[in-house]
Amino acid sequence: MTTTQRSESINNQFKRHFGRKLTFLKFIEEFELAVNKFREKELYEDHKSKNFTPNVRVPSMPMPMDAVKEYTRTIYADFEEECLSQISCICELVTSNEDSHFYRVSPPEEFKVAYVTYNVSDYSLECFCRKFETFGILCMHGMKVLTHNKVLMLPSRYIQK
Structure with a gap:
Protein backbone atom coordinates (compact mmCIF):
# COMPACT_ATOMS: atom_id res chain seq x y z
CA MET A 1 0.00 0.00 0.00
CA PHE A 52 -7.86 -20.74 7.28
CA THR A 53 -6.29 -21.32 3.89
CA PRO A 54 -8.05 -19.52 1.04
CA ASN A 55 -9.44 -21.58 -1.82
CA VAL A 56 -6.92 -21.72 -4.64
CA ARG A 57 -8.74 -21.22 -7.95
CA VAL A 58 -5.85 -22.69 -9.95
CA PRO A 59 -4.52 -25.60 -7.86
CA SER A 60 -2.76 -27.09 -10.87
CA MET A 61 -0.34 -24.13 -10.99
CA PRO A 62 2.62 -24.28 -8.56
CA MET A 63 3.03 -20.49 -8.13
CA PRO A 64 -0.32 -19.90 -6.40
CA MET A 65 0.27 -22.97 -4.25
CA ASP A 66 3.56 -21.41 -3.07
CA ALA A 67 1.98 -18.00 -2.51
CA VAL A 68 -1.04 -19.25 -0.54
CA LYS A 69 1.34 -20.59 2.13
CA GLU A 70 3.17 -17.28 2.51
CA TYR A 71 0.73 -14.40 1.97
CA THR A 72 -2.18 -13.09 3.99
CA ARG A 73 -5.62 -13.73 2.52
CA THR A 74 -5.91 -10.20 1.15
CA ILE A 75 -2.47 -10.18 -0.46
CA TYR A 76 -3.02 -13.68 -1.81
CA ALA A 77 -6.28 -12.59 -3.47
CA ASP A 78 -4.36 -9.83 -5.30
CA PHE A 79 -1.61 -12.28 -6.24
CA GLU A 80 -4.13 -14.80 -7.57
CA GLU A 81 -5.76 -12.12 -9.76
CA GLU A 82 -2.35 -11.38 -11.28
CA CYS A 83 -1.77 -15.10 -11.77
CA LEU A 84 -5.10 -15.56 -13.55
CA SER A 85 -4.51 -12.46 -15.69
CA GLN A 86 -1.15 -13.72 -16.95
CA ILE A 87 -2.77 -16.77 -18.51
CA SER A 88 -4.22 -14.73 -21.37
CA CYS A 89 -1.06 -12.65 -21.93
CA ILE A 90 1.19 -13.02 -24.95
CA CYS A 91 4.93 -13.14 -24.28
CA GLU A 92 7.30 -12.16 -27.10
CA LEU A 93 11.09 -12.14 -26.94
CA VAL A 94 12.38 -8.75 -28.12
CA THR A 95 16.14 -9.11 -27.56
CA SER A 96 18.41 -11.58 -25.86
CA ASN A 97 22.01 -12.06 -24.75
CA GLU A 98 23.79 -14.65 -22.60
CA ASP A 99 22.64 -13.23 -19.27
CA SER A 100 19.24 -11.72 -19.92
CA HIS A 101 16.18 -11.66 -22.12
CA PHE A 102 13.98 -8.67 -22.86
CA TYR A 103 10.29 -9.48 -23.37
CA ARG A 104 7.18 -7.68 -24.53
CA VAL A 105 4.19 -8.95 -22.56
CA SER A 106 0.75 -7.96 -23.75
CA PRO A 107 -2.59 -8.83 -22.23
CA PRO A 108 -5.69 -8.89 -24.46
CA GLU A 109 -6.08 -5.14 -23.79
CA GLU A 110 -3.21 -3.98 -26.00
CA PHE A 111 -2.88 -0.63 -24.20
CA LYS A 112 -1.48 -2.41 -21.11
CA VAL A 113 1.70 -3.69 -22.80
CA ALA A 114 4.69 -4.05 -20.49
CA TYR A 115 8.34 -4.82 -21.03
CA VAL A 116 10.19 -7.22 -18.76
CA THR A 117 13.91 -7.89 -18.41
CA TYR A 118 14.60 -11.42 -17.21
CA ASN A 119 17.99 -12.44 -15.82
CA VAL A 120 18.51 -16.10 -16.66
CA SER A 121 21.14 -16.85 -14.02
CA ASP A 122 19.23 -15.74 -10.92
CA TYR A 123 15.60 -15.68 -12.15
CA SER A 124 15.32 -11.96 -11.41
CA LEU A 125 12.81 -9.79 -13.22
CA GLU A 126 12.44 -6.10 -13.82
CA CYS A 127 9.08 -5.04 -15.19
CA PHE A 128 8.26 -1.57 -16.44
CA CYS A 129 4.95 -1.60 -14.51
CA ARG A 130 6.92 -1.69 -11.19
CA LYS A 131 4.10 -3.50 -9.36
CA PHE A 132 6.47 -5.63 -7.30
CA GLU A 133 8.50 -2.60 -6.21
CA THR A 134 5.35 -0.62 -5.43
CA PHE A 135 2.98 -3.19 -3.91
CA GLY A 136 5.19 -6.19 -3.13
CA ILE A 137 3.28 -8.54 -5.44
CA LEU A 138 4.73 -10.06 -8.58
CA CYS A 139 2.88 -8.69 -11.61
CA MET A 140 1.19 -10.71 -14.33
CA HIS A 141 3.93 -9.67 -16.78
CA GLY A 142 6.66 -11.12 -14.58
CA MET A 143 4.67 -14.29 -13.95
CA LYS A 144 4.16 -14.73 -17.68
CA VAL A 145 7.89 -14.39 -18.36
CA LEU A 146 8.71 -16.90 -15.61
CA THR A 147 6.14 -19.34 -16.96
CA HIS A 148 7.43 -18.79 -20.51
CA ASN A 149 10.91 -19.74 -19.27
CA LYS A 150 9.54 -22.84 -17.51
CA VAL A 151 10.08 -21.44 -14.02
CA LEU A 152 7.01 -22.88 -12.32
CA MET A 153 7.83 -22.28 -8.66
CA LEU A 154 7.67 -18.75 -7.29
CA PRO A 155 11.27 -17.56 -6.67
CA SER A 156 11.73 -16.71 -2.99
CA ARG A 157 12.87 -13.17 -3.80
CA TYR A 158 9.27 -12.43 -4.90
CA ILE A 159 7.73 -13.40 -1.57
CA GLN A 160 7.86 -10.43 0.75
CA LYS A 161 7.18 -11.06 4.40
Missing part, protein backbone atom coordinates in the same frame (compact mmCIF):
# COMPACT_ATOMS: atom_id res chain seq x y z
CA THR A 2 1.47 3.35 -0.99
CA THR A 3 1.56 6.34 1.34
CA THR A 4 -1.13 8.08 -0.71
CA GLN A 5 -3.41 5.04 -0.61
CA ARG A 6 -2.90 4.69 3.14
CA SER A 7 -3.71 8.36 3.64
CA GLU A 8 -6.85 8.12 1.49
CA SER A 9 -7.94 5.00 3.37
CA ILE A 10 -7.53 6.74 6.72
CA ASN A 11 -9.36 9.82 5.43
CA ASN A 12 -12.28 7.63 4.32
CA GLN A 13 -12.40 6.02 7.76
CA PHE A 14 -12.55 9.43 9.42
CA LYS A 15 -15.25 10.73 7.09
CA ARG A 16 -17.47 7.74 7.94
CA HIS A 17 -17.29 8.38 11.68
CA PHE A 18 -16.98 12.12 12.13
CA GLY A 19 -19.16 15.06 11.26
CA ARG A 20 -17.86 18.61 11.00
CA LYS A 21 -19.76 19.88 14.05
CA LEU A 22 -18.64 17.46 16.75
CA THR A 23 -17.67 18.71 20.16
CA PHE A 24 -14.17 17.82 21.25
CA LEU A 25 -15.45 15.24 23.77
CA LYS A 26 -17.72 13.65 21.16
CA PHE A 27 -14.82 13.60 18.69
CA ILE A 28 -12.66 11.68 21.20
CA GLU A 29 -15.47 9.17 21.84
CA GLU A 30 -16.06 8.64 18.11
CA PHE A 31 -12.33 8.36 17.49
CA GLU A 32 -11.98 5.62 20.13
CA LEU A 33 -14.93 3.74 18.62
CA ALA A 34 -13.42 3.97 15.14
CA VAL A 35 -10.01 2.76 16.34
CA ASN A 36 -11.60 -0.15 18.23
CA LYS A 37 -13.61 -1.21 15.16
CA PHE A 38 -10.48 -1.02 13.03
CA ARG A 39 -8.50 -3.11 15.55
CA GLU A 40 -11.27 -5.73 15.77
CA LYS A 41 -11.37 -6.03 12.00
CA GLU A 42 -7.57 -6.38 11.83
CA LEU A 43 -7.58 -9.06 14.55
CA TYR A 44 -10.35 -10.94 12.73
CA GLU A 45 -8.44 -10.80 9.43
CA ASP A 46 -5.22 -11.92 11.18
CA HIS A 47 -7.10 -14.84 12.71
CA LYS A 48 -8.55 -15.85 9.34
CA SER A 49 -5.14 -15.60 7.66
CA LYS A 50 -3.45 -17.75 10.30
CA ASN A 51 -6.15 -20.39 10.66
Whole structure:
Protein backbone atom coordinates (compact mmCIF):
# COMPACT_ATOMS: atom_id res chain seq x y z
CA MET A 1 0.00 0.00 0.00
CA THR A 2 1.47 3.35 -0.99
CA THR A 3 1.56 6.34 1.34
CA THR A 4 -1.13 8.08 -0.71
CA GLN A 5 -3.41 5.04 -0.61
CA ARG A 6 -2.90 4.69 3.14
CA SER A 7 -3.71 8.36 3.64
CA GLU A 8 -6.85 8.12 1.49
CA SER A 9 -7.94 5.00 3.37
CA ILE A 10 -7.53 6.74 6.72
CA ASN A 11 -9.36 9.82 5.43
CA ASN A 12 -12.28 7.63 4.32
CA GLN A 13 -12.40 6.02 7.76
CA PHE A 14 -12.55 9.43 9.42
CA LYS A 15 -15.25 10.73 7.09
CA ARG A 16 -17.47 7.74 7.94
CA HIS A 17 -17.29 8.38 11.68
CA PHE A 18 -16.98 12.12 12.13
CA GLY A 19 -19.16 15.06 11.26
CA ARG A 20 -17.86 18.61 11.00
CA LYS A 21 -19.76 19.88 14.05
CA LEU A 22 -18.64 17.46 16.75
CA THR A 23 -17.67 18.71 20.16
CA PHE A 24 -14.17 17.82 21.25
CA LEU A 25 -15.45 15.24 23.77
CA LYS A 26 -17.72 13.65 21.16
CA PHE A 27 -14.82 13.60 18.69
CA ILE A 28 -12.66 11.68 21.20
CA GLU A 29 -15.47 9.17 21.84
CA GLU A 30 -16.06 8.64 18.11
CA PHE A 31 -12.33 8.36 17.49
CA GLU A 32 -11.98 5.62 20.13
CA LEU A 33 -14.93 3.74 18.62
CA ALA A 34 -13.42 3.97 15.14
CA VAL A 35 -10.01 2.76 16.34
CA ASN A 36 -11.60 -0.15 18.23
CA LYS A 37 -13.61 -1.21 15.16
CA PHE A 38 -10.48 -1.02 13.03
CA ARG A 39 -8.50 -3.11 15.55
CA GLU A 40 -11.27 -5.73 15.77
CA LYS A 41 -11.37 -6.03 12.00
CA GLU A 42 -7.57 -6.38 11.83
CA LEU A 43 -7.58 -9.06 14.55
CA TYR A 44 -10.35 -10.94 12.73
CA GLU A 45 -8.44 -10.80 9.43
CA ASP A 46 -5.22 -11.92 11.18
CA HIS A 47 -7.10 -14.84 12.71
CA LYS A 48 -8.55 -15.85 9.34
CA SER A 49 -5.14 -15.60 7.66
CA LYS A 50 -3.45 -17.75 10.30
CA ASN A 51 -6.15 -20.39 10.66
CA PHE A 52 -7.86 -20.74 7.28
CA THR A 53 -6.29 -21.32 3.89
CA PRO A 54 -8.05 -19.52 1.04
CA ASN A 55 -9.44 -21.58 -1.82
CA VAL A 56 -6.92 -21.72 -4.64
CA ARG A 57 -8.74 -21.22 -7.95
CA VAL A 58 -5.85 -22.69 -9.95
CA PRO A 59 -4.52 -25.60 -7.86
CA SER A 60 -2.76 -27.09 -10.87
CA MET A 61 -0.34 -24.13 -10.99
CA PRO A 62 2.62 -24.28 -8.56
CA MET A 63 3.03 -20.49 -8.13
CA PRO A 64 -0.32 -19.90 -6.40
CA MET A 65 0.27 -22.97 -4.25
CA ASP A 66 3.56 -21.41 -3.07
CA ALA A 67 1.98 -18.00 -2.51
CA VAL A 68 -1.04 -19.25 -0.54
CA LYS A 69 1.34 -20.59 2.13
CA GLU A 70 3.17 -17.28 2.51
CA TYR A 71 0.73 -14.40 1.97
CA THR A 72 -2.18 -13.09 3.99
CA ARG A 73 -5.62 -13.73 2.52
CA THR A 74 -5.91 -10.20 1.15
CA ILE A 75 -2.47 -10.18 -0.46
CA TYR A 76 -3.02 -13.68 -1.81
CA ALA A 77 -6.28 -12.59 -3.47
CA ASP A 78 -4.36 -9.83 -5.30
CA PHE A 79 -1.61 -12.28 -6.24
CA GLU A 80 -4.13 -14.80 -7.57
CA GLU A 81 -5.76 -12.12 -9.76
CA GLU A 82 -2.35 -11.38 -11.28
CA CYS A 83 -1.77 -15.10 -11.77
CA LEU A 84 -5.10 -15.56 -13.55
CA SER A 85 -4.51 -12.46 -15.69
CA GLN A 86 -1.15 -13.72 -16.95
CA ILE A 87 -2.77 -16.77 -18.51
CA SER A 88 -4.22 -14.73 -21.37
CA CYS A 89 -1.06 -12.65 -21.93
CA ILE A 90 1.19 -13.02 -24.95
CA CYS A 91 4.93 -13.14 -24.28
CA GLU A 92 7.30 -12.16 -27.10
CA LEU A 93 11.09 -12.14 -26.94
CA VAL A 94 12.38 -8.75 -28.12
CA THR A 95 16.14 -9.11 -27.56
CA SER A 96 18.41 -11.58 -25.86
CA ASN A 97 22.01 -12.06 -24.75
CA GLU A 98 23.79 -14.65 -22.60
CA ASP A 99 22.64 -13.23 -19.27
CA SER A 100 19.24 -11.72 -19.92
CA HIS A 101 16.18 -11.66 -22.12
CA PHE A 102 13.98 -8.67 -22.86
CA TYR A 103 10.29 -9.48 -23.37
CA ARG A 104 7.18 -7.68 -24.53
CA VAL A 105 4.19 -8.95 -22.56
CA SER A 106 0.75 -7.96 -23.75
CA PRO A 107 -2.59 -8.83 -22.23
CA PRO A 108 -5.69 -8.89 -24.46
CA GLU A 109 -6.08 -5.14 -23.79
CA GLU A 110 -3.21 -3.98 -26.00
CA PHE A 111 -2.88 -0.63 -24.20
CA LYS A 112 -1.48 -2.41 -21.11
CA VAL A 113 1.70 -3.69 -22.80
CA ALA A 114 4.69 -4.05 -20.49
CA TYR A 115 8.34 -4.82 -21.03
CA VAL A 116 10.19 -7.22 -18.76
CA THR A 117 13.91 -7.89 -18.41
CA TYR A 118 14.60 -11.42 -17.21
CA ASN A 119 17.99 -12.44 -15.82
CA VAL A 120 18.51 -16.10 -16.66
CA SER A 121 21.14 -16.85 -14.02
CA ASP A 122 19.23 -15.74 -10.92
CA TYR A 123 15.60 -15.68 -12.15
CA SER A 124 15.32 -11.96 -11.41
CA LEU A 125 12.81 -9.79 -13.22
CA GLU A 126 12.44 -6.10 -13.82
CA CYS A 127 9.08 -5.04 -15.19
CA PHE A 128 8.26 -1.57 -16.44
CA CYS A 129 4.95 -1.60 -14.51
CA ARG A 130 6.92 -1.69 -11.19
CA LYS A 131 4.10 -3.50 -9.36
CA PHE A 132 6.47 -5.63 -7.30
CA GLU A 133 8.50 -2.60 -6.21
CA THR A 134 5.35 -0.62 -5.43
CA PHE A 135 2.98 -3.19 -3.91
CA GLY A 136 5.19 -6.19 -3.13
CA ILE A 137 3.28 -8.54 -5.44
CA LEU A 138 4.73 -10.06 -8.58
CA CYS A 139 2.88 -8.69 -11.61
CA MET A 140 1.19 -10.71 -14.33
CA HIS A 141 3.93 -9.67 -16.78
CA GLY A 142 6.66 -11.12 -14.58
CA MET A 143 4.67 -14.29 -13.95
CA LYS A 144 4.16 -14.73 -17.68
CA VAL A 145 7.89 -14.39 -18.36
CA LEU A 146 8.71 -16.90 -15.61
CA THR A 147 6.14 -19.34 -16.96
CA HIS A 148 7.43 -18.79 -20.51
CA ASN A 149 10.91 -19.74 -19.27
CA LYS A 150 9.54 -22.84 -17.51
CA VAL A 151 10.08 -21.44 -14.02
CA LEU A 152 7.01 -22.88 -12.32
CA MET A 153 7.83 -22.28 -8.66
CA LEU A 154 7.67 -18.75 -7.29
CA PRO A 155 11.27 -17.56 -6.67
CA SER A 156 11.73 -16.71 -2.99
CA ARG A 157 12.87 -13.17 -3.80
CA TYR A 158 9.27 -12.43 -4.90
CA ILE A 159 7.73 -13.40 -1.57
CA GLN A 160 7.86 -10.43 0.75
CA LYS A 161 7.18 -11.06 4.40
